[in-house]
Amino acid sequence: MDLENQLLKNLASVLPQPLYREVENAIREMDRGRALELVYRVLRQYLTSLVDPGEAIGIITAQSIGEPGTQMILRSFHYAGLREFSMARGLPRLIEIVDARRTPSTSLMFIYLKPPHNKSREAAESVAKKIQQVTLEMLSKVVDVDYASSTITISIDQEQLKYRNLTIRDVEKVLSKAKGKDVNITIRGHTVIISLTTPDILKIRKIYEKILQIKISGIKGVKKVVLQYDSKNDEWYIITEGTNLEAVLQLEEVDAARTYSNDLHEVEEVLGIESARALVAREVQRVLQEQGLDVDVRHMYLVADAMTWSGRVRPIGRHGIVGAKESPLAKAAFEVTVKTLVEAAIRGETENFKGVVETIIAGKYVPVGTGIVKLLMKF
Amino acid sequence: MPLGVKEVVVIEREEAKALLRQLRLKPWQLPWIRSSDPLVKMVGAKVGDVVKIVRESQTAGESVVYRFVVPG
Numbered sequence: 521m522d523l524e525n526q527l528l529k530n531l532a533s534v535l536p537q538p539l540y541r542e543v544e545n546a547i548r549e550m551d552r553g554r555a556l557e558l559v560y561r562v563l564r565q566y567l568t569s570l571v572d573p574g575e576a577i578g579i580i581t582a583q584s585i586g587e588p589g590t591q592m593i594l595r596s597f598h599y600a601g602l603r604e605f606s607m608a609r610g611l612p613r614l615i616e617i618v619d620a621r622r623t624p625s626t627s628l629m630f631i632y633l634k635p636p637h638n639k640s641r642e643a644a645e646s647v648a649k650k651i652q653q654v655t656l657e658m659l660s661k662v663v664d665v666d667y668a669s670s671t672i673t674i675s676i677d678q679e680q681l682k683y684r685n686l687t688i689r690d691v692e693k694v695l696s697k698a699k700g701k702d703v704n705i706t707i708r709g710h711t712v713i714i715s716l717t718t719p720d721i722l723k724i725r726k727i728y729e730k731i732l733q734i735k736i737s738g739i740k741g742v743k744k745v746v747l748q749y750d751s752k753n754d755e756w757y758i759i760t761e762g763t764n765l766e767a768v769l770q771l772e773e774v775d776a777a778r779t780y781s782n783d784l785h786e787v788e789e790v791l792g793i794e795s796a797r798a799l800v801a802r803e804v805q806r807v808l809q810e811q812g813l814d815v816d817v818r819h820m821y822l823v824a825d826a827m828t829w830s831g832r833v834r835p836i837g838r839h840g841i842v843g844a845k846e847s848p849l850a851k852a853a854f855e856v857t858v859k860t861l862v863e864a865a866i867r868g869e870t871e872n873f874k875g876v877v878e879t880i881i882a883g884k885y886v887p888v889g890t891g892i893v894k895l896l897m898k899f
Numbered sequence: 900m901p902l903g904v905k906e907v908v909v910i911e912r913e914e915a916k917a918l919l920r921q922l923r924l925k926p927w928q929l930p931w932i933r934s935s936d937p938l939v940k941m942v943g944a945k946v947g948d949v950v951k952i953v954r955e956s957q958t959a960g961e962s963v964v965y966r967f968v969v970p971g
Contacts, residue, residue, distance in 0.1 A: 537960030780902045791901035792938040794952055794966075798903025817957045831931035831969055 531559060535566060574892035576876075578826075581819040585804075588813035589614065614807050617800060620784055620827065620835040627786075629742070631758040631768055632778040644747050644756035646685075647773045650738065651760065652745040654684055657732035659691065665728050667721050672714040672728050681710075686737060694736050703727075739767045765790040788833050796833050800824035850877035905961060906953035907942050915949040918965065932966035939968055946970050 532540050543562055547555045571577060593610030608616060608625040616624055631651070637643045657663075661677040676688060688710060695705050695712065702717040714731065716724060744761035763781040768774055769790070780787060780799060788796040801820040808815050826841055827834055834840035838855045845851050848864035849871055873879055876886050885891045900906070910918065919926060926949065932939055934946050944950050948968045956962040 536958060538958070777900055778902065787902070790937065792904075792936045793932055794904045794938060794954065795902040798955070802903075821956075825930070829930040831933040831936065831966075831971065 527559070531563070534563070539566065572889075574887075574889045576888045577822060581822045584815055584819045585808075585823070588808065588811075588815055591813065592808075592811045609807065609810055614804065617784070617803050617807070618823070618827075618836050620833045620840065622785060624783055626761060627763045627781060627783045629758075629760045629763045629765065629768060629781040630779065631760065632775040633755070633757065633773050634775045635755075637773045638755040638757065638775075641747060641749075641756055644758060647771070648745045648747060648758050649684055650771065650773075651742050651758065651768060653738040653740060653742045653762075654686070654736045655732065656691070656695075656734045656736055659684070659686070659736060660732070663728075663732065665724065667724060670716040670719055670724055672716075672724070672731065674712040674714070674731075676710045676712065678710055684737065691736055694734060698734055739764050742768075784833050793828050793831055793833070797824045797828040800827055800833075845875070847871055847873075847875050847878045849881050850875050853877050853881065901937070903955050904938065904952060905955060906951075907938050908951050909942050909944045910949045910951050910965070918949070926967045927969075929965050929967040931969045933971040934968050935971060944968050 528544070531543065535543065539562070543559065546558060550558065589611065592614070612625070631647075632638065633644060633647060637647055656674065659676050659680050660674045661680075662673075662675045664673040665671075666673070676691060681687065681691075688707060691712065692705075692707050695714075704715045706713045706715075714727075716727060718724065741762045741764040742760045746759045748757050748759055749755075750757060763783055763786055765779070765781050765786055769776050769779065780791070780795070782799070782803060784796055784799060787799050801817065801824040804820045804823060805815075805817060823836070827836060830844070834844070836842070838851070842851060842854045848860065848869045852860040852864070871878060873882055873884060874887070876888055879886050915926075919929075926947075929949065932950060934944070938952070939950065942950065946968050950966050950968060952964050952966060954962050954964060
């Protein structure tokens with residue numbers, strides 16, 4: 521019995537956890553001989569499936585993502601409708617991720633909630649209301665600007681106020697905090713009267729536009745909020761257009777371990793480089809899955825690792841990973857050959873012939889596969 | 900713990916040395932993490948430390964990576 525336990529323990533240290541658990545479950549029902557046979561076969565299969573030292577995994581990843589990529593939607597069209605966001609998908613989104621664009625075409629936040637807030641639509645909705653940015657414009661029914669007497673009259677929609685759980689008091693508070701020196705604000709019932717001292721029409725116009733954009737409640741930058749139901753985990757979560765992760769994570773109802781946005785740089789800044797890595801892998805996987813393409817996650821992991829090993833998110837290309845290469849020949853072989861070579865010459869860079877590209881150019885043995893092994897004879 | 904991360908710890912100097920010897924690496928050959936990174940701040944690691952990060956992985960369940968804390 522002890523021997524078997526020892527065997528299982530050793531097996532656990534060799535096999536990855538999910539595989540080990542599967543074996544463990546399968547063995548339970550079996551007699552000793554069959555169990556040993558199974559363990560033996562799994563172990564042999566696993567060890568032969570491992571990647572060999574020197575395997576050119578980068579090339580394999582490039583091919584494995586590149587070939588299915590030819591079958592993706594080349595241009596994405598945006599959905600119209602209330603429920604869906606117009607989100608880039610297919611190749612455009614893939615390019616966005618790999619190039620690590622500053623701002624994605626639509627930045628979304630996926631906000632998961634702690635129980636009990638995620639269990640019912642009502643509970644999730646009340647959190648959503650807290651998050652969505654409410655401007656004065658959204659609350660107002662009629663806005664009237666009188667240039668002759670320099671006054672702006674805004675009548676507030678009471679139903680909107682009620683729906684957003686606000687009172688006229690909240691509006692008053694925000695406005696009195698935001699007002700400047702030569703502005704006078706009076707509130708009569710549900711009408712806000714703003715009288716200005718300047719007779720300048722352009723100035724009044726400017727102030728008018730500014731006032732309507734004043735944030736009354738919610739989180740800055742969150743433009744649109746949609747509730748979604750996840751039937752697999754029986755929970756409600758929130759998708760928002762416009763992101764502000766830092767502010768959202770401060771809310772106590774929000775589950776910070778799962779909440780993320782699709783903006784790589786924001787995630788890098790707020791959650792750290794490890795989360796950015798996870799996001800790259802997850803987003804690439806999502807894009808490919810949406811198109812019905814089946815690519816192993818390990819390829820995504822490799823791309824994500826390559827983009828994030830330096831502690832920052834770097835694009836793949838001459839401004840990022842390739843541009844950071846040491847070898848001038850490898851850089852020149854990628855893009856803008858002449859400029860790269862001229863710059864290398866000006867700086868007096870040296871070529872060490874250590875990488876793959878430059879050794880191919882020089883016709884030497886490539887440090888890949890069997891070429892990576894160096895042997896010295898000992899007499 | 901933020902997205903994709905299960906555990907973060909700073910590794911003692913001695914332990915880090917032993918680890919690097921075992922992997923036959925210089926510290927800068929590990930993946931880097933900037934000292935301004937939220938994870939680094941959370942565990943209070945200093946520049947030159949090695950942090951151990953346990954990641955979620957779809958293939959391995961959990962996987963362990965070491966990152967070298969660099970200035971920035």
